[in-house]
Amino acid sequence: EDQVTQSPEALRLQEGESSSLNCSYTVSGLRGLFWYRQDPGKGPEFLFTLYSAGEEKEKERLKATLTKKESFLHITAPKPEDSATYLCAVQARNTDKLIFGTGTRLQVFP
């Protein structure tokens, strides 16, 4: 069964304190792995798509990497406005649906 597990569930960081969020997945043929940001009461906001092991993508303070079993979202020198829940989702080759993890709730304190 296709599955996504994210860790940690919650993460508290001081402003400027870099860290990484983990997304472990099992999928019957990966079409894509997606990272989204979700603010309270809002819809997921697209961040990155990764398609193959070894691929990396960056956007401002965020960098996503992918291996055959997991993906990391690295946050460098975070700011309070980076506080949100970060969702990981996978799409298998034979389907259009996204399978989401439960997310990592990130809080960045000044």
Added chain:
Amino acid sequence: EPEVTQTPSHQVTQMGQEVILRCVPISNHLYFYWYRQILGQKVEFLVSFYNNEISEKSEIFDDQFSVERPDGSNFTLKIRSTKLEDSAMYFCATNRESSTEAFFGQGTRLTVV
């Protein structure tokens, strides 16, 4: 920046009533989806819609649910005979091609009382 628009933002309905949730997709997008998120839980896939027909649906999407694109612009989710456990955030998502990033709307919070 183009965005997916959902209405209403919040709907309160009595158990047993029918509700229709509406979505205006991004104009050049061809793939449409409904997802839901029960408070504190994962975002769950309900249904995908392409070329005016359902292309895939989850176990959740039973006979109580239906989708349609009545006028070529709106994309709707109808929930018949709502139950307490239907209370959730319902998200519409769209993308250009099936393998590209899906853009989500801001959601409709459905509360069944």
